[in-house]
Amino acid sequence: MFPQLAPLARTTTRLHPRPGSPAGNGSSIGGPLLWPVTEAWPTCDGPHPADGRPATTVEDVRLLRHLMTAANNRPAGDMFLTPQEQEVVDRIDRGRPWPEEPVALLPVAQLHLRDVPHLRMPDQADVLQVLWCPFDHPEQQIPRTALFWRSSTRLTEVTTAPPQPVAVQHEGYVPEPCLIHPEQVTEYPAPLELETGLREQVERWSAEQKAGAAPGSAYDQAETAFYQYELSVAPGWKVGGWAPWSFTDPRPLPCDSCGTPLEPLLTIASNEWDDSNHSWIPYEDRADATGDIHPDPARPSLVSIAGFNLQIYTCPTSPQHPHAELLQ
Numbered sequence: 320m321f322p323q324l325a326p327l328a329r330t331t332t333r334l335h336p337r338p339g340s341p342a343g344n345g346s347s348i349g350g351p352l353l354w355p356v357t358e359a360w361p362t363c364d365g366p367h368p369a370d371g372r373p374a375t376t377v378e379d380v381r382l383l384r385h386l387m388t389a390a391n392n393r394p395a396g397d398m399f400l401t402p403q404e405q406e407v408v409d410r411i412d413r414g415r416p417w418p419e420e421p422v423a424l425l426p427v428a429q430l431h432l433r434d435v436p437h438l439r440m441p442d443q444a445d446v447l448q449v450l451w452c453p454f455d456h457p458e459q460q461i462p463r464t465a466l467f468w469r470s471s472t473r474l475t476e477v478t479t480a481p482p483q484p485v486a487v488q489h490e491g492y493v494p495e496p497c498l499i500h501p502e503q504v505t506e507y508p509a510p511l512e513l514e515t516g517l518r519e520q521v522e523r524w525s526a527e528q529k530a531g532a533a534p535g536s537a538y539d540q541a542e543t544a545f546y547q548y549e550l551s552v553a554p555g556w557k558v559g560g561w562a563p564w565s566f567t568d569p570r571p572l573p574c575d576s577c578g579t580p581l582e583p584l585l586t587i588a589s590n591e592w593d594d595s596n597h598s599w600i601p602y603e604d605r606a607d608a609t610g611d612i613h614p615d616p617a618r619p620s621l622v623s624i625a626g627f628n629l630q631i632y633t634c635p636t637s638p639q640h641p642h643a644e645l646l647q
């Protein structure tokens with residue numbers, strides 16, 4: 320339909336995380352990392368401004384998820400939580416005091432080049448490790464991420480029992496261990512990233528598609544929705560591709576080190592899909608996507624950053640230049 324879009328195509332690797340027990344030497348979301356024994360586990364000194372609520376712990380987050388999954392899967396008519404379970408939930412809800420000490424970072428992703436061949440790596444590296452501090456940081460009110468590029472051939476002696484953070488701010492900042500099922504797809508820029516003439520053509524065409532859309536569906540809400548959500552930018556965890564601009568207009572993100580515009584590296588998503596983008600749901604997940612399934616297949620990692628996407632950007636000149644984070 321739009322030959323002018325062709326040069327803007329970018330390959331994205333959708334990661335399709337699904338709960339599992341990833342091995343330390345594989346690619347994973349929220350799984351164990353190949354961390355050299357000779358290297359101290361990274362920690363964050365903050366600042367972590369208190370939000371007026373208690374913090375929680377990784378252990379309690381996992382226990383609460385376990386209890387709620389069991390409760391949600393009980394037959395109708397059964398007690399949702401037993402009195403003993405309710406006591407545990409109440410104790411978890413009371414939380415733990417806000418930490419004053421440094422916070423150990425949590426593994427978010429380990430990605431091997433063999434699984435994500437489009438990942439831009441520094442020379443010699445073939446593994447990307449992403450960790451975050453599970454507290455909001457004043458700059459953007461999101462977890463602060465740290466990237467480590469590794470060469471797998473040098474990762475021989477690795478840590479088997481990494482430290483856990485003393486506390487986490489939100490339940491959604493604790494990723495459940497997931498295996499990944501990489502799939503390469505083609506993406507195009509969100510409408511606001513297109514030059515005006517092309518954008519108007521795409522918007523007009525997109526609006527025409529509304530004629531076949533069900534009343535009240537997302538297509539009725541904005542002319543660009545069909546192109547933006549169903550055709551151009553894939554939802555969910557992914558590497559590369561285009562940015563899911565949502566509540567701000569697109570803006571350039573220049574590299575702090577060399578000024579080159581940064582490009583999307585990894586999107587950490589709160590949802591694999593929602594009501595606006597059903598065309599991206601994998602065929603094998605479609606039967607479950609509309610059911611009352613616990614845990615929700617649209618949220619395999621149970622990560623939630625206020626329901627949005629945290630996108631990590633790196634410099635195309637060198638992935639080792641400082642990275643940036645953006646919430647969209």
Ligand SMILES: [Zn+2]
Pocket residue numbers: 363364365366367422452453454456463
């Ligand atoms: Zn921190």
Ligand SMILES: [Zn+2]
Pocket residue numbers: 574575576577578579634635636637640
């Ligand atoms: Zn740079």
